[in-house]
Amino acid sequence: MRSRREFLKAGGLALVGFGLVPTRRAAGAARLWAGLDWAAVPELIEMRSDRLGSRVWFDPIGVYVEPGTTVRWIVRENVHTTTAYHPRNDRHSLRIPESAQAWDSGFLVKPGDHFDVTLSAPGVYDYYCIPHEAAGMVGRIVVGRPIGPGSEPFDAWVGRPGTEGWRDVPEAARHAFPSVARILAERRVHP
Amino acid sequence: MKRSTSGALAGATVLGLLLASAGTATAQRQASTMRMHPDTSATTPHAPPGGAYQKVSALVPLPDFIPGLGTLYVDPATLPAGPFLGYDRQRNLVNSIYMIPLKDLNAQKAFSGLKVAQERVDHVDIVFNAGHPGVAEPHYHVTLWYVPPERVAELTK
Numbered sequence: 001m002r003s004r005r006e007f008l009k010a011g012g013l014a015l016v017g018f019g020l021v022p023t024r025r026a027a028g029a030a031r032l033w034a035g036l037d038w039a040a041v042p043e044l045i046e047m048r049s050d051r052l053g054s055r056v057w058f059d060p061i062g063v064y065v066e067p068g069t070t071v072r073w074i075v076r077e078n079v080h081t082t083t084a085y086h087p088r089n090d091r092h093s094l095r096i097p098e099s100a101q102a103w104d105s106g107f108l109v110k111p112g113d114h115f116d117v118t119l120s121a122p123g124v125y126d127y128y129c130i131p132h133e134a135a136g137m138v139g140r141i142v143v144g145r146p147i148g149p150g151s152e153p154f155d156a157w158v159g160r161p162g163t164e165g166w167r168d169v170p171e172a173a174r175h176a177f178p179s180v181a182r183i184l185a186e187r188r189v190h191p
Numbered sequence: 192m193k194r195s196t197s198g199a200l201a202g203a204t205v206l207g208l209l210l211a212s213a214g215t216a217t218a219q220r221q222a223s224t225m226r227m228h229p230d231t232s233a234t235t236p237h238a239p240p241g242g243a244y245q246k247v248s249a250l251v252p253l254p255d256f257i258p259g260l261g262t263l264y265v266d267p268a269t270l271p272a273g274p275f276l277g278y279d280r281q282r283n284l285v286n287s288i289y290m291i292p293l294k295d296l297n298a299q300k301a302f303s304g305l306k307v308a309q310e311r312v313d314h315v316d317i318v319f320n321a322g323h324p325g326v327a328e329p330h331y332h333v334t335l336w337y338v339p340p341e342r343v344a345e346l347t348k
Contacts, residue, residue: 049321051259051347056321079253079323107252107324134328135321172329 042072042116045139047108047129049078056080056132058139062178062189067120067144073105074114080137081105081130082115085150085169093157093166097123097148107131119143124150124180128173136172146180236308238278240264247275251324259347260334261285271326272302279338279346284308289333290326310337 046059056078065071073082085095086102096102100123105115107130119125122144129137140150149157154174157163178189239246247263248255256262261277277286287308295302316334320326336343 052318053321053323054319109252109254131322131324131327137321 042070045071045073045082047073047075047078047080047082049076049080051077053078056129056135056137057191058082058129058137059190060188061138061176061191062140062142062183062186064142064183064187065119067122068118069143070116070118071141072114072116073108075108075111077111079107079109079131081107082117082127082139083130085126085128087166091165091167092128093149093154093163093169095124095126095150095169097121097125097143097150100125103127104130121148123148126150126169126177133173134170136170136176138169138173138176140177140180140183142180142183146184151180236284236310238262238264238276238282238284240276240284242266243268244276247325253324256280259343260288261346263288265325269306271330272305274306274308276308277334277346279342284310285336285338285342285346287335287337289335290320291331291333292326293329293331296331307335308337313337313339 043063043065045063048059049056058073063071073080081104083089083092083104084100084102085092087094088102089104100119100121103115103117108115119141120143123142124146125141125143127139127141154169157166176191183189243266244264245267246255247253247265250265250267253263261279262282264276264278265273271290271292273289274287275290276284277288279285289302289305291302312335314336316332316336318332318334320330320332322328322330
């Protein structure tokens with residue numbers, strides 16, 4: 001499935017490929033296209049579920065973006081959240097860059113409900129869905145370079161000062177994350 | 192493997208519920224305080240059920256009408272098992288749902304004395320659910336339907 005960003009980029013290439021540039025109108029469109037601020041086009045991540053609520057997932061489950069990209073999570077079915085692995089979120093372990101802001105969308109209840117976050121600090125960002133974390137509904141975003149707490153093993157924080165009371169990443173979630181290497185290779189990893 | 196084991200356990204749970212329901216029906220008829228529906232004169236119970244039951248959408252962020260299940264009410268003291276009472280858009284009782292966490296099934300936890308509605312059960316669904324507000328962990332929905340499958344299908348609209 002293509003994101004809106006991918007769709008727009010593909011559309012731009014298609015315009016060029018069909019040789020539509022020479023007319024005045026198309027030239028205007030090309031100027032508009034060239035001036036498009038790609039950082040302002042959200043990277044879409046869908047929040048999905050089957051009809052019975054038995055299976056739930058983010059799609060893509062892993063994505064690579066450049067620093068400054070806005071990511072938009074949008075509900076397609078069921079009720080979800082997008083919530084950063086961060087001690088401010090119910091004492092979950094830190095799995096986003098130290099300098100990044102934690103986020104929690106709260107419950108997104110209706111299809112079409114969405115939540116935007118702009119990711120500026122380079123690093124790995126792990127996040128989860130509150131009602132579905134134990135079922136393994138998690139996602140990973142690599143922004144620029146794969147660095148920071150999210151690039152470390154899940155238990156790397158254990159025993160470090162200031163981590164008392166932090167919560168482990170549940171077993172099902174650990175198995176669901178795509179590897180950083182796969183995200184870097186494929187850019188968008190689908191479940 | 193775990194899911195199939197849990198499914199079998201959930202099946203045993205609902206079977207137990209049904210057997211318990213039949214065995215104690217007389218006693219429950221005599222003990223009106225055990226009935227879920229305070230309006231005992233009604234031939235078909237209607238929403239709201241009254242008593243300690245509250246609309247689920249007022250307790251947690253869920254839609255008022257949940258496609259496939261209906262408008263749900265629950266006594267918060269009975270969470271997570273319930274029963275949750277489901278009503279169609281005409282406010283007729285169509286199901287009772289028991290929500291049994293997977294970890295409780297795997298721990299062989301017993302659920303006994305769960306309330307039942309005084310309705311004829313048409314069929315039972317046992318469905319895995321990954322979680323939702325109110326029961327934010329993997330669990331099974333054990334649903335006693337009081338209407339036939341064609342009426343259940345209408346709940347998805």
